[in-house]
Amino acid sequence: MSEKIIKPSVITGFPEYLPEERILEQQMMDTIRAVFESHGFCSIETPVVEKLEVLLSKSADTNKEMYVLGRLQAEEKEEAKMGLRYDLTVPFARYVAQHENDLVFPFKRYQMQPCWRGERPKLGRYRQFTQCDVDVIAREKLAPEYDALIPAVVCEAWQKIGFKNIVLQISNRKILAGFVEGLGVEKVGETLRVLDKLKKIGEDGVREMLSELKLNEKQIAACLKIAKINTPDLSFADKVRNLGVQNDMLELGLNELTECVKLYASLCKVPYRVDMSLVRGFDYYTGTTYEVQLVGTDFADSIGGGGRYDNLASTMTKSRLPGVGMSMGISRALGVGLKLGLMRTGAKSPTEVLVVNVEDTDKSKMLTVAEKLRARGIKTEVYLEGGKLVKQLKYANDKKIPYVWFDIDNMLKNMETGEQTVADPDTWAPNK
RNA sequence: GCGGAUGUAGCUCAGUUGGUUAGAGCGCUGGUUUGUGGUACCAGAUGUCGUGAGUUCGAGUCUCAUCUUCCGCCCCA
Numbered sequence: 001m002s003e004k005i006i007k008p009s010v011i012t013g014f015p016e017y018l019p020e021e022r023i024l025e026q027q028m029m030d031t032i033r034a035v036f037e038s039h040g041f042c043s044i045e046t047p048v049v050e051k052l053e054v055l056l057s058k059s060a061d062t063n064k065e066m067y068v069l070g071r072l073q074a075e076e077k078e079e080a081k082m083g084l085r086y087d088l089t090v091p092f093a094r095y096v097a098q099h100e101n102d103l104v105f106p107f108k109r110y111q112m113q114p115c116w117r118g119e120r121p122k123l124g125r126y127r128q129f130t131q132c133d134v135d136v137i138a139r140e141k142l143a144p145e146y147d148a149l150i151p152a153v154v155c156e157a158w159q160k161i162g163f164k165n166i167v168l169q170i171s172n173r174k175i176l177a178g179f180v181e182g183l184g185v186e187k188v189g190e191t192l193r194v195l196d197k198l199k200k201i202g203e204d205g206v207r208e209m210l211s212e213l214k215l216n217e218k219q220i221a222a223c224l225k226i227a228k229i230n231t232p233d234l235s236f237a238d239k240v241r242n243l244g245v246q247n248d249m250l251e252l253g254l255n256e257l258t259e260c261v262k263l264y265a266s267l268c269k270v271p272y273r274v275d276m277s278l279v280r281g282f283d284y285y286t287g288t289t290y291e292v293q294l295v296g297t298d299f300a301d302s303i304g305g306g307g308r309y310d311n312l313a314s315t316m317t318k319s320r321l322p323g324v325g326m327s328m329g330i331s332r333a334l335g336v337g338l339k340l341g342l343m344r345t346g347a348k349s350p351t352e353v354l355v356v357n358v359e360d361t362d363k364s365k366m367l368t369v370a371e372k373l374r375a376r377g378i379k380t381e382v383y384l385e386g387g388k389l390v391k392q393l394k395y396a397n398d399k400k401i402p403y404v405w406f407d408i409d410n411m412l413k414n415m416e417t418g419e420q421t422v423a424d425p426d427t428w429a430p431n432k
Numbered sequence: 433g434c435g436g437a438u439g440u441a442g443c444u445c446a447g448u449u450g451g452u453u454a455g456a457g458c459g460c461u462g463g464u465u466u467g468u469g470g471u472a473c474c475a476g477a478u479g480u481c482g483u484g485a486g487u488u489c490g491a492g493u494c495u496c497a498u499c500u501u502c503c504g505c506c507c508c509a
Contacts, residue, residue, distance in 0.1 A: 009500090012500085012501070012502095065508085087508095117508075117509090119506085119507060120504095120505095120506085122502080125507095126509090132509095281507065301509080302509070304509065305508090327509060328509075329508095329509030332508095333509085356468095358467055360467095388466095388467090389469090390469070397470055398469085398470095404468085404469085413469090415469070418468090418470085420468085
């Protein structure tokens with residue numbers, strides 16, 4: 001019987017990393033965790049599967065992208081009842097509604113877990129991807145200042161990860177919705193979605209799609225004017241008001257966004273742009289919306305986004321639970337960062353010191369040295385295979401281990417400079 | 433799901449109008465160096481040419497099917 005060799009491969013869109021890539025991912029996650037915890041956000045996790053009724057309760061449009069879960073032996077006609085989550089916001093809403101009596105409000109949490117969507121994969125877009133959501137949710141009323149705090153914390157995290165060249169796109173749905181409403185347009189939601197595509201399909205494309213929605217020439221012209229407003233300061237409000245549309249929601253939105261942007265700018269140095277065409281796909285957002293974008297690259301999609309929602313859990317509890325949150329695309333940022341050269345892989349293990357066996361005989365000295373180093377928190381690996389020193393050094397070099405410790409004479413070699421010195425295993429520490 | 437491309441060594445690719453034992457660079461293994469890696473030099477290994485069928489004396493090269501991956505659309509982190 002001949003065994004056929006199966007060509008090993010992962011299913012496209014399900015990322016898997018080499019050790020040196022995984023180290024970068026872990027560093028990102030460690031940094032994000034440290035930043036969010038420094039602001040007092042706690043961590044939660046939720047199961048990867050949810051009931052379909054929960055997943056479908058908020059975003060009906062997404063259902064075609066969702067993976068459902070069944071058993072191989074299930075009856076043929078048995079309908080799927082559960083699915084893999086496609087974001088962390090909907091499970092979070094369920095979590096809050098379910099544990100409402102045990103949580104302390106305003107509830108601030110971050111959550112770093114994978115999500116699944118059955119889309120066509122490409123650069124920065126996967127079928128399984130890890131994201132980190134950070135939200136604050138309250139009962140009845142959530143302080144408006146959080147609309148500025150959340151993007152400030154998220155941008156701080158991006159900066160600390162090493163994504164220095166970013167911009168926060170910010171808007172408020174009330175402005176565009178109020179404006180469109182004030183123009184007498186009936187299909188407000190659809191119109192906003194079309195305007196959101198302005199950068200992608202251009203003015204002519206938007207004009208065409210809006211006339212399909214039966215907007216008249218005057219309405220289309222006004223919509224394009226507001227959608228093109230894009231300012232790095234507070235001047236957006238006057239520009240919108242100068243278009244001459246009167247509407248209460250519009251005015252409320254302008255005031256909310258002005259206050260939010262003012263506070264944000266005092267909290268965070270990452271530049272912002274008020275972009276009136278920014279709407280975002282999820283329909284649960286009701287106020288401020290955000291996207292974080294890379295500056296000076298070809299990658300046009302966002303690496304994160306979010307917004308304010310008035311009542312995310314309305315289908316699951318009678319309590320009114322307003323919140324604001326953002327999502328960081330960890331998998332996307334890693335994939336894009338590596339591809340664009342914004343990040344570079346380094347060491348292939350966390351090892352700081354490799355202890356080698358110079359004479360290829362007694363290994364007890366190696367173990368003693370390693371114990372002493374580890375006792376002081378230095379990540380130390382022992383080359384137990386012994387053998388030729390050339391081979392042992394090559395191992396350290398291949399894994400990009402920064403220091404090699406020679407067991408018999410406590411000689412320490414810096415692999416980057418090649419420099420060698422005698423060192424004391426009880427006091428020496430690596431330069432960080 | 434729709435439209436367009438792609439598929440040759442671990443990776444990036446070359447392979448002329450179909451013609452003997454299919455190539456390069458990088459990487460890998462070994463040596464130059466019997467206590468010193470990374471540089472240099474020398475030597476070596478590696479392929480059912482995506483899969484299946486067809487045309488032909490003969491197919492990596494032509495035809496058809498199928499799968500894969502990539503790029504758009506949709507959607508979004």
